[in-house]
Amino acid sequence: MAEQQQRGANAAQAHGSSSTDEQQDFASTLAALEQIVEQLESGNMPLEASLTAFERGVRLTREAQKRLEEAELKVQTLQTRPDGSLSPSNGQEGM
Numbered sequence: 411m412a413e414q415q416q417r418g419a420n421a422a423q424a425h426g427s428s429s430t431d432e433q434q435d436f437a438s439t440l441a442a443l444e445q446i447v448e449q450l451e452s453g454n455m456p457l458e459a460s461l462t463a464f465e466r467g468v469r470l471t472r473e474a475q476k477r478l479e480e481a482e483l484k485v486q487t488l489q490t491r492p493d494g495s496l497s498p499s500n501g502q503e504g505m
Contacts (some may be wrong), residue, residue: 439474
């Protein structure tokens with residue numbers, strides 16, 4: 411499975427398209443970010459490649475943050491009572 415994520419991340423990197431990045435699921439985005447961090451930490455990349463990888467990492471980070479915010483909004487929506495108040499998220503409703 412990690413090999414498939416690696417291939418997907420490599421394909422997205424090769425194409426450099428943000429639409430490919432947007433179609434990735436959250437786990438794939440995190441895997442791609444981890445790969446970029448490893449590459450940058452290795453210190454074996456030329457400056458231009460490092461800058462390109464860093465820029466891609468920033469885009470992926472923003473996309474991951476957006477997905478997290480959307481997920482949080484969905485959870486809040488699901489927890490909202492008809493009267494507009496929030497129900498407890500820890501299962502202790504009515505205590």
